[in-house]
Amino acid sequence: EAGVTQFPSHSVIEKGQTVTLRCDPISGHDNLYWYRRVMGKEIKFLLHFVKESKQDESGMPNNRFLAERTGGTYSTLKVQPAELEDSGVYFCASRSLLQYSPLHFGNGTRLTVT
Amino acid sequence: RKEVEQDPGPFNVPEGATVAFNCTYSNSASQSFFWYRQDCRKEPKLLMSVYSSGNEDGRFTAQLNRASQYISLLIRDSKLSDSATYLCVVNANAGNMLTFGGGTRLMVKP
Numbered sequence: 001e002a003g004v005t006q007f008p009s010h011s012v013i014e015k016g017q018t019v020t021l022r023c024d025p026i027s028g029h030d031n032l033y034w035y036r037r038v039m040g041k042e043i044k045f046l047l048h049f050v051k052e053s054k055q056d057e058s059g060m061p062n063n064r065f066l067a068e069r070t071g072g073t074y075s076t077l078k079v080q081p082a083e084l085e086d087s088g089v090y091f092c093a094s095r096s097l098l099q100y101s102p103l104h105f106g107n108g109t110r111l112t113v114t
Numbered sequence: 115r116k117e118v119e120q121d122p123g124p125f126n127v128p129e130g131a132t133v134a135f136n137c138t139y140s141n142s143a144s145q146s147f148f149w150y151r152q153d154c155r156k157e158p159k160l161l162m163s164v165y166s167s168g169n170e171d172g173r174f175t176a177q178l179n180r181a182s183q184y185i186s187l188l189i190r191d192s193k194l195s196d197s198a199t200y201l202c203v204v205n206a207n208a209g210n211m212l213t214f215g216g217g218t219r220l221m222v223k224p
Contacts, residue, residue: 033212042216043158043201056211091157100146103203103212105157 002026004106006092012112018080021109023092025074031095032075033103034067038088046090049075050097082113117141118204120215128223131192135218137202138184146205147185149176151198152217158201161187192222 005024013019025032034046046065047057051072060067064083069075079086089110093103120137127133139147147164161174164185168177175188185204189196202215 035214043214045211045213048211100163102148102160102163103150103158105159108157110155 004092004094004104006090006106006109008109009107010110010112012114013082014114015084016081018078019082019111021077021079021090021092021111023075023077023094023106025092025094026104028096029094029104030072030097032069033093033095034075034077035091035093036088037091037108038085043091046077079111082111084113087111087113116216117213118202118215120200120202120218122216122218124219124221126221126223127192129192129194131222132188132190133192133220134186134188135200135202135220136184136186137204137215137218138182139202139204140183141204142180142183144183144204146212147176147178148203148212149174149185149187150201150203152201153198161200189220192220194222194224196220197222 007022011019030051032049035043037043045059048055049069052069066078089108091108092106095101095103117140149161150158151161152158162171162176164176164178173190177186199217199219201217203212
């Protein structure tokens, strides 16, 4: 079974540019989450999709961040325009709808904004 | 108070030692609990789920104390390869959102 895959693994962009991160969850996992880890801080929740619907986006830092999951399969997270404080590792995770099912993480995208 | 709290450590222990970490959670309605392991610059990987009755997987034992609202992870006979950050994850509300603790760093020395 293929795991959660994320692309790109690493992105270096300049302040003001746009970056789009992609996540392909495990096939059949309706729950998809985006998390972010900023250097030296704990992993923070960004948002949660159930299929194509945004279940909870309370963790999105501001309106420069836009997440989509059209068709309920893969998801994208766009940052536009990027700021220096957006640097960090962005993790995507998926899980099934079964209660008590654990999260399965992708390898993460390391974003560096210069 | 944070929803999920962990002692950041680091815990420095010799090989073969037994070490235990706790993780406290604030929402008494929390239902799912997990321990994840994260190596430097890698993604978190599931170590074990935590069941109400406690559970064991080889050298690792996880326990849940609902009355005091904490979960624990015990590692016996520590190996060098156990060195990592251990993350406590709690389903802290009814909306299926999983919240991470800040992680506890373990360093096992020869």
